[in-house]
Amino acid sequence: MFNRISALLIRYKTISFGSFPRLISIFYWPSVQILFWGFFTNFLVSDSSLSSLGVLNIILSAVVLWDVLFRGQLGLTMSFLEELWSRNLTNLFITPLKDIELIIALILISFFRTVIGLTPAVFMANYFFDFHLFELGIFLIFFFFNLITVGWAIGFLVSGLVLRYGHSFEELAWAIIFILLPFSCVYYPLESLPWLMQKISILLPPVHIFESMRAILIENKVYYESIFKILGLNLFYLSFSIIFFISMIQKCRKKGLLINQGE
Amino acid sequence: MNYFSIKVSNLVKQFDKKKIIKNISFQLPSEGIFGILGKNGAGKTTLLGLLLGLITPTSGDIFILGKNIRNNKDAVLNQINFQSPYVELPKKMTVIQNLFFYARLYGVLNFREVIYKLSEELKINDLLSFNYGSLSAGQKTKVNLCKSLVNTPKLLLLDEPTASLDPETSIFIRDYLINYQKQNKSTILLTSHNLDEIQNMCSYVLLIKSGKVVSRGNIADLLKKNNFLSFKDFFLGHS
Numbered sequence: 328m329f330n331r332i333s334a335l336l337i338r339y340k341t342i343s344f345g346s347f348p349r350l351i352s353i354f355y356w357p358s359v360q361i362l363f364w365g366f367f368t369n370f371l372v373s374d375s376s377l378s379s380l381g382v383l384n385i386i387l388s389a390v391v392l393w394d395v396l397f398r399g400q401l402g403l404t405m406s407f408l409e410e411l412w413s414r415n416l417t418n419l420f421i422t423p424l425k426d427i428e429l430i431i432a433l434i435l436i437s438f439f440r441t442v443i444g445l446t447p448a449v450f451m452a453n454y455f456f457d458f459h460l461f462e463l464g465i466f467l468i469f470f471f472f473n474l475i476t477v478g479w480a481i482g483f484l485v486s487g488l489v490l491r492y493g494h495s496f497e498e499l500a501w502a503i504i505f506i507l508l509p510f511s512c513v514y515y516p517l518e519s520l521p522w523l524m525q526k527i528s529i530l531l532p533p534v535h536i537f538e539s540m541r542a543i544l545i546e547n548k549v550y551y552e553s554i555f556k557i558l559g560l561n562l563f564y565l566s567f568s569i570i571f572f573i574s575m576i577q578k579c580r581k582k583g584l585l586i587n588q589g590e
Numbered sequence: 591m592n593y594f595s596i597k598v599s600n601l602v603k604q605f606d607k608k609k610i611i612k613n614i615s616f617q618l619p620s621e622g623i624f625g626i627l628g629k630n631g632a633g634k635t636t637l638l639g640l641l642l643g644l645i646t647p648t649s650g651d652i653f654i655l656g657k658n659i660r661n662n663k664d665a666v667l668n669q670i671n672f673q674s675p676y677v678e679l680p681k682k683m684t685v686i687q688n689l690f691f692y693a694r695l696y697g698v699l700n701f702r703e704v705i706y707k708l709s710e711e712l713k714i715n716d717l718l719s720f721n722y723g724s725l726s727a728g729q730k731t732k733v734n735l736c737k738s739l740v741n742t743p744k745l746l747l748l749d750e751p752t753a754s755l756d757p758e759t760s761i762f763i764r765d766y767l768i769n770y771q772k773q774n775k776s777t778i779l780l781t782s783h784n785l786d787e788i789q790n791m792c793s794y795v796l797l798i799k800s801g802k803v804v805s806r807g808n809i810a811d812l813l814k815k816n817n818f819l820s821f822k823d824f825f826l827g828h829s
Contacts, residue, residue, distance in 0.1 A: 409680070409682075410680075413678060413679070413680040413681050413682075414676075414677060414678040415677070415678060415679055415680050417644065417672070417674070417677040418672075418677055418678075418679065418692070418737070419695075420643075420644055421642045421643070421644060421667060421670075421671070421672050422667060422692065422695040422696060423663075423664045423667045423668050423695070423696065423697070424695055425664070577646070580643075580644065580645060580646045581645075581646045582605060583603075583605060583610075583636060583639055583644075583645045585639070585644045585645070586635060586636075586638070586639040586642075586644045586645065
């Protein structure tokens with residue numbers, strides 16, 4: 328009995344600690360939880376000017392918009408990983424399919440999955456909590472497309488890593504969004520973060536999106552400087568991630584990883 | 591018509607510091623069934639990967655149907671196809687969905703007609719509505735073969751086409767491929783560990799050992815030239 332249990336323990340140890348991304352995810356989760364709830368509670372306690380209805384509206388808007396990013400990334404990554412899990416990648420790459428066609432198809436399916444997934448949630452929030460996402464006006468569309476673009480950028484990055492370095496990076500498909508969460512200032516303002524985290528956060532488009540969202544909902548103001556920052560950062564990250572994804576495909580061609588690739 | 595279906599010159603593939611394909615050169619006529627033989631690790635699958643454009647060569651040139659694959663990948667990939675028992679189709683889609691999917695990727699215009707005709711010939715009509723993931727190994731092989739024929743390829747590459755199949759299905763697939771090649775005047779290049787299969791199907795073989803072509807030619811001529819009575823002895827003597 329002892330031998331069998333120890334055999335299983337050795338196997339599970341290899342799975343859990345055998346790769347860097349899995350190791351990171353084990354240590355990262357508890358820290359993320361502490362940081363996230365700590366900053367969020369600080370924000371709620373310190374800002375007494377907000378009414379409870381206002382707080383609810385800000386939180387629900389943030390939940391829905393954050394989910395755009397999450398669904399966008401997951402929709403893209405899962406669609407690509409499905410090809411890997413099906414051991415279908417070889418068949419796909421021997422067709423005349425161009426890399427850019429694969430990229431466009433992944434972006435489109437992610438868009439449809441996100442819209443279909445979020446529509447009922449928005450209507451439910453409206454019905455149960457009198458939540459009006461459309462208070463954000465035309466900027467709702469702007470925020471939606473910019474957050475889903477962040478999701479696509481992360482999706483291409485993760486898909487490229489899984490393709491090149493194997494299944495151990497699959498963990499990132501789920502975890503990476505939550506690695507970004509404390510830095511993205513979804514539920515609390517940028518000033519709530521310590522100085523070092525602020526310096527990292529301003530390099531990420533979600534911070535500027537959620538700051539803009541709060542500015543519209545609380546102050547009824549639009550900061551156009553932030554809008555340009557969002558566009559510039561997103562253009563950079565999406566271009567970089569697509570170039571990275573294509574370079575990973577080329578790297579796999581050089582290393583012979585596209586043949587017989589699978590589970 | 592191209593005189594050569596495949597022309598490979600000075601092909602080298604090196605992974606990190608290890609050379610898997612060592613300066614291979616060969617050419618195959620535009621019609622016929624040809625075999626690649628070699629022990630495990632000889633470089634057969636790498637060679638197939640190189641011919642399919644799945645692996646980038648370290649150096650050397652590959653001409654498929656007269657076109658250099660380096661500069662004409664799309665045009666080449668439209669005219670070739672591949673089947674392997676180690677490569678599957680999406681499991682959550684039905685057989686017909688899979689076949690339609692691939693026909694669209696290859697831009698086959700009359701794909702419904704082509705697929706229904708192929709599925710009848712391969713006797714998989716009753717499997718079309720089944721999920722691919724629910725099929726047996728033999729059924730999957732037939733469906734994979736059907737997928738590999740949707741674009742009526744001029745060059746068909748097969749990696750162990752009858753591996754792990756029962757004798758009846760193996761014979762059916764061999765006969766089907768022989769007839770298909772004759773009818774379509776195409777080229778089939780296959781790898782197999784089944785020496786009888788190679789001997790019965792192929793008019794010409796390439797024997798690969800440690801990334802090099804060590805012997806090539808018509809099977810009867812090879813046996814005669816090297817004084818071997820059986821193909822098995824020849825293989826064991828050279829590989």
